Amino acid sequence: MLDILIVCGTRPEIIKLAPLYHSLNACGWAHPSWLHTGQHGEMARQMLDCFDISPDIVLDRGGDGLAEFSVRCRSLLDGVMTNASWSLVVVQGDTESTFLGALTGFYHRVPVAHVEAGLRTYDLDRPFPEEGLRQMVSRITRFHLAPTDRAASALSVEAIPEDRIVVTGNTVIDAQHWTTQRHRLSRRAQGKGHLLVTSHRRENWGADLREICYAVADIATHHPELEVLFPVHLNPVVSKPVHAILGGLGNVRLTPPFDYLEMQQALMDAWLVLTDSGGLQEEAPTFGVPLLVLRTETERPEAIEAGCARLAGTRRASIVSQVERLWDDPVAYEAMAHAGNPFGDGHACDRIVDFLHDALIGDERQRKAV
Ligand SMILES: CC(=O)N[C@@H]1[C@@H](OP(=O)(O)OP(=O)(O)OC[C@H]2O[C@@H](n3ccc(=O)[nH]c3=O)[C@H](O)[C@@H]2O)O[C@H](CO)[C@@H](O)[C@@H]1O
Numbered sequence: 001m002l003d004i005l006i007v008c009g010t011r012p013e014i015i016k017l018a019p020l021y022h023s024l025n026a027c028g029w030a031h032p033s034w035l036h037t038g039q040h041g042e043m044a045r046q047m048l049d050c051f052d053i054s055p056d057i058v059l060d061r062g063g064d065g066l067a068e069f070s071v072r073c074r075s076l077l078d079g080v081m082t083n084a085s086w087s088l089v090v091v092q093g094d095t096e097s098t099f100l101g102a103l104t105g106f107y108h109r110v111p112v113a114h115v116e117a118g119l120r121t122y123d124l125d126r127p128f129p130e131e132g133l134r135q136m137v138s139r140i141t142r143f144h145l146a147p148t149d150r151a152a153s154a155l156s157v158e159a160i161p162e163d164r165i166v167v168t169g170n171t172v173i174d175a176q177h178w179t180t181q182r183h184r185l186s187r188r189a190q191g192k193g194h195l196l197v198t199s200h201r202r203e204n205w206g207a208d209l210r211e212i213c214y215a216v217a218d219i220a221t222h223h224p225e226l227e228v229l230f231p232v233h234l235n236p237v238v239s240k241p242v243h244a245i246l247g248g249l250g251n252v253r254l255t256p257p258f259d260y261l262e263m264q265q266a267l268m269d270a271w272l273v274l275t276d277s278g279g280l281q282e283e284a285p286t287f288g289v290p291l292l293v294l295r296t297e298t299e300r301p302e303a304i305e306a307g308c309a310r311l312a313g314t315r316r317a318s319i320v321s322q323v324e325r326l327w328d329d330p331v332a333y334e335a336m337a338h339a340g341n342p343f344g345d346g347h348a349c350d351r352i353v354d355f356l357h358d359a360l361i362g363d364e365r366q367r368k369a370v
Pocket residue numbers: 010011012013015092093094095127130172198231232256257258259260261263264276277278279280283
């Protein structure tokens with residue numbers, strides 16, 4: 001049995017690593033341990049419960065600021081790596097937890113596997129700090145688990161050896177399949193369904209978030225029969241303007257963040273999704289729900305190219321006109337709804353487990369033969 005340390009912090013990381021944890025547990029050759037770094041406190045607990053995971057190791061978070069979190073987390077991770085002999089560290093995405101997990105593995109000469117490797121905008125300011133973090137993680141990763149061909153190509157262009165890259169599909173689709181099957185979720189909405197809105201990206205804080213809210217207000221006012229559902233991120237930078245602008249509208253329902261099951265149900269029941277979330281861009285096409293991205297660029301252009309999503313930007317007029325166009329044009333709407341999901345087929349974890357088996361057990365055999 002190989003001991004594998006999964007280092008995980010934020011909500012999206014938990015969602016995308018949970019199915020891999022279950023697959024590694026079931027594979028017969030690995031013993032995965034789940035480490036939670038302490039990021040995203042309450043939202044993280046909500047997600048872990050949804051996936052039946054109780055972490056083996058929980059780091060005691062120090063302070064609210066990122067610098068305090070980083071210094072303490074790095075030092076505690078160092079202890080975890082020193083006290084046991086790990087065959088692999090697994091990280092996902094582009095957060096501070098991702099970077100610190102990879103960095104600690106690197107210093108301890110433990111190979112790092114990076115799930116969702118190769119996403120790029122090549123603009124270090126957008127998204128900040130994620131673009132920088134994911135590029136740095138790629139420099140010190142041994143196994144690059146790319147969700148799409150495009151992501152794998154980006155890594156090849158950066159001179160990463162081909163035998164260290166594998167295209168797996170995105171594990172977020174595996175998470176959706178796991179959840180919808182285990183909890184027997186199906187569409188409940190009668191008729192058109194609601195407009196689902198989320199917005200919390202740092203790049204949109206301030207004027208852009210206000211523009212987005214005014215656009216949602218325009219749409220809700222123009223279509224009083226349309227229910228608008230907006231789970232609002234807990235960060236006051238987000239929740240304050242959202243409540244101030246949308247709080248008084250009768251057909252706009254503002255709620256605390258959904259747990260994962262509620263979110264999957266809300267996606268299934270949606271007519272359209274407006275979001276700046278990365279994960280939702282990958283998830284909505286699974287249920288055939290068109291999506292407008294509330295950003296001016298995306299590191300997930302596969303959805304735009306496949307036709308299941310469009311970039312709506314963050315200007316009030318542009319968001320409103322794109323929604324109205326889909327409202328008035330059922331042919332365009334149906335084309336988006338039937339474009340399929342370019343991010344995966346729900347078998348990413350099988351591919352990852354097979355690749356890691358060959359890489360790690362093969363490595364071990366080679367070492368023994370020398
Ligand atoms: C630049 C960028 O794109 N960065 C991404 C971004 O991740 P994101 O934008 O995907 O993050 P969220 O939107 O928070 O999560 C989405 C998931 O959460 C579920 N969800 C959502 C709302 C809710 O009320 N209940 C839920 O259950 C939802 O279904 C989905 O699966 O930031 C991460 C950290 O910086 C990055 O790693 C990641 O690349």
